[in-house]
Amino acid sequence: xxxxxxxxxxxxxxxxxxxxxxxxxxxxxxxxxxxxxxxxxxxxxxxxxxxxxxxxxxxxxxxxxxxxxxxxxxxxxxxxxxxxxxxxxxxxxxxxxxxxxxxxxxxxxxxxxxxxxxxxxxxxxxxxxxxxxxxxxxxxxxxxxxxxxxxxxxxxxxxxxxxxxxxxxxxxxxxxxxxxxxxxxxxxxxxxxxxxxxxxxxxxxxxxxxxxxxxxxxxxxxxxxxxxxxxxxxxxxxxxxxxxxxxxxxxxxxxxxxxxxxxxxxxxxxxxxxxxxxxxxxxxxxxxxxxxxxxxxxxxxxxxxxxxxxxxxxxxxxxxxxxxxxxxxxxxxxxxxxxxxxxxxxxxxxxxxxxxxxxxxxxxxxxxxxxxxxxxxxxxxxxxxxxxxxxxxxxxxxxxxxxxxxxxxxxxxxxxxxxxxxxxxxxxxxxxxxxxxxxxxxxxxxxxxxxxxxxxxxxxxxxxxxxxxxxxxxxxxxxxxxxxxxxxxxxxxx
Amino acid sequence: xxxxxxxxxxxxxxxxxxxxxxxxxxxxxxxxxxxxxxxxxxxxxxxxxxxxxxxxxxxxxxxxxxxxxxxxxxxxxxxxxxxxxxxxxxxxxxxxxxxxxxxxxxxxxxxxxxxxxxxxxxxxxxxxxxxxxxxxxxxxxxxxxxxxxxxxxxxxxxxxxxxxxxxxxxxxxxxxxxxxxxxxxxxxxxxxxxxxxxxxxxxxxxxxxxxxxxxxxxxxxxxxxxxxxxxxxxxxxxxxxxxxxxxxxxxxxxxxxxxxxxxxxxxxxxxxxxxxxxxxxxxxxxxxxxxxxxxxxxxxxxxxxxxxxxxxxxxxxxxxxxxxxxxxxxxxxxxxxxxxxxxxxxxxxxxxxxxxxxxxxxxxxxxxxxxxxxxxxxxxxxxxxxxxxxxxxxxxxxxxxxxxxxxxxxxxxxxxxxxxxxxxxxxxxxxxxxxxxxxxxxxxxxxxxxxxxxxxxxxxxxxxxxxxxxxxxxxxxxxxxxxxxxxxxxxxxx
Ligand SMILES: Cc1ncc(COP(=O)(O)O)c(C=O)c1O
Ligand SMILES: Cc1ncc(COP(=O)(O)O)c(C=O)c1O
Numbered sequence: 001x002x003x004x005x006x007x008x009x010x011x012x013x014x015x016x017x018x019x020x021x022x023x024x025x026x027x028x029x030x031x032x033x034x035x036x037x038x039x040x041x042x043x044x045x046x047x048x049x050x051x052x053x054x055x056x057x058x059x060x061x062x063x064x065x066x067x068x069x070x071x072x073x074x075x076x077x078x079x080x081x082x083x084x085x086x087x088x089x090x091x092x093x094x095x096x097x098x099x100x101x102x103x104x105x106x107x108x109x110x111x112x113x114x115x116x117x118x119x120x121x122x123x124x125x126x127x128x129x130x131x132x133x134x135x136x137x138x139x140x141x142x143x144x145x146x147x148x149x150x151x152x153x154x155x156x157x158x159x160x161x162x163x164x165x166x167x168x169x170x171x172x173x174x175x176x177x178x179x180x181x182x183x184x185x186x187x188x189x190x191x192x193x194x195x196x197x198x199x200x201x202x203x204x205x206x207x208x209x210x211x212x213x214x215x216x217x218x219x220x221x222x223x224x225x226x227x228x229x230x231x232x233x234x235x236x237x238x239x240x241x242x243x244x245x246x247x248x249x250x251x252x253x254x255x256x257x258x259x260x261x262x263x264x265x266x267x268x269x270x271x272x273x274x275x276x277x278x279x280x281x282x283x284x285x286x287x288x289x290x291x292x293x294x295x296x297x298x299x300x301x302x303x304x305x306x307x308x309x310x311x312x313x314x315x316x317x318x319x320x321x322x323x324x325x326x327x328x329x330x331x332x333x334x335x336x337x338x339x340x341x342x343x344x345x346x347x348x349x350x351x352x353x354x355x356x357x358x359x360x361x362x363x364x365x366x367x368x369x370x371x372x373x374x375x376x377x378x379x380x381x382x383x384x385x386x387x388x389x390x391x392x393x394x395x396x397x398x399x400x401x402x403x404x405x406x407x408x409x410x411x412x413x414x415x416x417x418x419x420x421x422x423x424x425x426x427x428x429x430x431x432x433x434x435x436x437x438x439x440x441x442x443x444x445x446x447x448x449x450x451x452x453x454x455x456x457x458x459x460x461x462x463x464x465x466x467x468x469x470x471x472x473x474x475x476x477x478x479x480x481x482x483x484x485x486x487x488x489x490x491x492x493x494x
Numbered sequence: 495x496x497x498x499x500x501x502x503x504x505x506x507x508x509x510x511x512x513x514x515x516x517x518x519x520x521x522x523x524x525x526x527x528x529x530x531x532x533x534x535x536x537x538x539x540x541x542x543x544x545x546x547x548x549x550x551x552x553x554x555x556x557x558x559x560x561x562x563x564x565x566x567x568x569x570x571x572x573x574x575x576x577x578x579x580x581x582x583x584x585x586x587x588x589x590x591x592x593x594x595x596x597x598x599x600x601x602x603x604x605x606x607x608x609x610x611x612x613x614x615x616x617x618x619x620x621x622x623x624x625x626x627x628x629x630x631x632x633x634x635x636x637x638x639x640x641x642x643x644x645x646x647x648x649x650x651x652x653x654x655x656x657x658x659x660x661x662x663x664x665x666x667x668x669x670x671x672x673x674x675x676x677x678x679x680x681x682x683x684x685x686x687x688x689x690x691x692x693x694x695x696x697x698x699x700x701x702x703x704x705x706x707x708x709x710x711x712x713x714x715x716x717x718x719x720x721x722x723x724x725x726x727x728x729x730x731x732x733x734x735x736x737x738x739x740x741x742x743x744x745x746x747x748x749x750x751x752x753x754x755x756x757x758x759x760x761x762x763x764x765x766x767x768x769x770x771x772x773x774x775x776x777x778x779x780x781x782x783x784x785x786x787x788x789x790x791x792x793x794x795x796x797x798x799x800x801x802x803x804x805x806x807x808x809x810x811x812x813x814x815x816x817x818x819x820x821x822x823x824x825x826x827x828x829x830x831x832x833x834x835x836x837x838x839x840x841x842x843x844x845x846x847x848x849x850x851x852x853x854x855x856x857x858x859x860x861x862x863x864x865x866x867x868x869x870x871x872x873x874x875x876x877x878x879x880x881x882x883x884x885x886x887x888x889x890x891x892x893x894x895x896x897x898x899x900x901x902x903x904x905x906x907x908x909x910x911x912x913x914x915x916x917x918x919x920x921x922x923x924x925x926x927x928x929x930x931x932x933x934x935x936x937x938x939x940x941x942x943x944x945x946x947x948x949x950x951x952x953x954x955x956x957x958x959x960x961x962x963x964x965x966x967x968x969x970x971x972x973x974x975x976x977x978x979x980x981x982x983x984x985x986x987x988x
Binding site: 066088110177437480 | 502503504506509512515516517519520527529541547548551554560565568569572573576577579580587591595601602605608609616621626647648649668669671686688690691693697699702744797799806809831833836837838842850851852861864867870874938950967970972
């Protein structure tokens with residue numbers, strides 16, 4: 001190291017200047033993102049081709065900094081060309097809308113900028129995370145247990161796999177998979193792709209994810225599960241985990257948990273419930289029956305950043321386990337972080353439960369929102385989303401040109417729009433081909449005009465259809481009506 | 495589904511009320527977190543025993559919501575009892591300080607609440623992430639390549655392992671590890687624990703992480719690496735990855751990359767550089783020599799949320815690869831998200847490169863900060879942190895009672911405080927035992943008085959010592975002086 005030189009008397013950042021900038025940026029955020037961005041008279045998106053957008057944004061990072069006015073203009077530009085995911089006409093993903101209490105919690109988390117690994121640096125959040133997990137576990141039906149906020153449902157699904165194999169073969173942690181028998185995972189073809197990704201990442205291999213048949217609505221068939229498990233055993237493999245879905249990504253199907261739990265009991269398998277999308281029904285007295293039997297699971301993944309509008313990222317893994325499996329499975333006992341001679345109860349240093357080291361504070365936003373509206377308020381939102389979905393379905397049945405994939409179980413409404421030119425032509429040889437091309441064109445038009453956003457996809461042998469997911473507490477019936485009118489407007493000439 | 499009932503005319507959230515709350519919360523954040531929280535006349539922490547803190551915070555989640563005034567008081571309470579990580583006397587972790595441009599970027603990301611998987615929902619951020627990764631890769635010395643923002647350095651380290659094994663055995667993705675030979679990873683005992691955690695999580699097993707000897711400063715010894723690789727081969731294993739560290743967590747050591755790259759070349763191993771902590775030296779013309787040879791690596795993990803003060807989480811994986819390995823290794827081709835018949839170039843839909851599905855926008859905060867101060871501004875911060883560390887070291891040498899572990903290579907300064915009662919007693923049989931107890935007591939006192947925060951740990955046979963990490967652009971020389979005085983004040987009677 002060279003000797004001390006240079007001026008060390010002043011810090012490099014001036015608080016007054018910085019706070020002034022923050023104030024100005026805050027004003028833009030409120031005006032452009034929260035006001036204009038939720039105004040139905042404004043666009044959902046300002047579509048630009050990538051080359052043009054790159055030019056407009058002037059993204060290049062340079063040697064020299066820029067004046068504050070430039071930077072504020074950049075804040076405006078980022079807001080302008082970003083998708084308004086809180087807009088009442090954004091139906092494109094499993095998140096939408098904005099909750100102001102959650103957003104305040106997110107700003108506070110960002111300003112406090114701490115790390116959820118020890119009580120020392122995150123006293124408030126260690127306790128708060130535990131309380132939020134407790135509250136969510138109570139909805140599952142567990143008075144005890146464990147859990148963790150994860151950077152997403154995909155990660156939670158991986159954790160479940162790791163815990164299940166560790167429970168069966170604790171030596172896997174030190175010795176790896178090589179000395180173990182072939183391990184197989186069971187899930188439905190309509191489950192989220194993260195089950196397969198996880199199996200690859202964790203060394204099981206995607207081929208060891210065995211797909212169990214579903215019924216027409218996309219629900220796993222327990223009898224087929226039982227048969228597939230028997231078959232896998234007879235081939236010398238060791239089935240170890242069933243990953244059910246509560247609220248599948250596309251159709252919103254709920255696997256029959258109680259019947260599947262019977263099969264898992266019979267074969268002594270770990271039952272994981274991927275409720276990333278559907279978990280929020282547990283807030284609703286009316287709809288929680290969709291997850292009947294969930295208390296029999298070993299683990300549940302649930303994303304409050306989806307239906308509860310908590311803001312990305314907010315995702316939990318919940319565990320029934322009370323034997324400290326999470327910590328045993330993941331700990332590395334780093335002495336620089338988890339000193340055992342601390343002056344407080346080191347069980348509060350929860351970081352070693354995680355495979356992350358730094359872990360963002362994702363509990364505050366959910367906690368503050370929950371405090372603000374109560375379980376009753378969250379229940380009301382869930383119930384209302386169901387009502388909106390029901391309303392859309394009812395309207396679709398009344399309108400020519402909308403054909404449902406099936407009667408929705410949840411807030412996903414999957415449908416084809418059949419333009420006038422194709423109506424009554426179902427028997428034509430090229431009907432399916434032509435129908436497959438409808439959704440992409442309507443989608444392109446809506447994006448370029450910026451009027452709304454909704455996604456489409458094929459599923460198995462069903463060609464491209466739209467999936468509208470209705471969850472935002474900011475929408476009302478007239479947004480549903482607009483949606484239907486707009487699909488017709490955009491597609492009637494096709 | 496039941497029929498439509500209930501009132502669907504009004505949304506459940508009122509924007510005016512919500513924005514009013516957000517304004518009030520913003521004021522509290524500025525006042526309590528950013529002003530008081532960075533004021534040296536205020537405490538770094540308000541220590542409370544967990545039971546008392548839980549009572550003060552009233553964490554319980556209830557059926558009914560609360561009035562706005564209550565909620566604002568909760569915002570105040572969370573701020574009050576949280577650690578002030580931006581305070582100039584917070585030296586406890588590898589993050590500290592606040593950058594207002596980054597913070598504005600974080601607020602904007604939170605308000606825009608989108609997901610980095612497709613161009614469709616994140617047009618600005620798909621392009622921006624690519625540009626930031628390009629800028630960081632340029633510092634590594636790569637004009638081409640690939641990369642991804644990850645939820646932390648631990649995750650990036652895991653990705654590197656997955657890519658390295660996939661390059662060697664692409665069939666691992668479908669078939670898993672069972673049919674492969676025993677795979678071994680090489681790293682130093684001073685590397686971050688995430689290498690071991692990753693090896694367990696990904697099915698290699700921790701025992702297959704082979705520890706290479708380090709010199710006194712904590713740097714990996716290339717000759718020992720070569721020998722350990724040969725030994726592992728002779729035992730029938732297949733060495734496949736070396737994980738070097740640029741800036742070890744405790745000592746801040748930089749492994750000699752050029753020499754290690756030679757060994758990797760010889761054995762055709764993937765060279766991963768964990769520069770989560772030290773990567774920021776690449777901004778500095780003066781100090782980038784510490785990572786000489788980094789361009790020869792296959793992958794680099796780097797956390798701008800640490801030394802660059804970008805805010806948690808901000809972490810990248812950088813790759814030299816130009817063959818789309820990242821996507822090939824991780825893709826699952828989910829048709830509901832990555833439709834191939836979109837109206838724009840679907841290569842912009844980068845989500846399938848990741849094992850996450852939802853992925854937070856972590857690039858904006860870094861981009862805006864970089865735009866604000868330029869590469870030159872970031873260089874200045876890095877250089878200044880080195881100067882501060884040098885200053886502290888110089889002062890310690892002048893003061894009785896401070897004993898350095900060694901001459902720091904980086905901004906970690908590791909030292910024992912030897913209280914007067916122990917000075918000159920180095921030969922006593924119980925000296926090490928007594929010395930080991932000093933740091934925990936000083937730590938307890940500083941936390942309870944709230945005057946500052948710094949961490950301690952043992953390392954190998956070296957008993958508890960303090961590690962101060964100096965990185966915040968908010969500190970100045972008087973904070974360093976305060977630090978030294980305060981350690982003396984707290985420890986002189988021990
Ligand atoms: C059923 C289901 N499981 C898991 C996930 C993945 O969650 P995340 O995006 O948080 O990784 C999703 C979200 O897309 C989902 O719909
Ligand atoms: C050298 C090193 N590598 C990796 C990590 C892990 O990074 P993260 O905390 O983002 O997972 C750390 C941080 O603690 C580190 O110091």
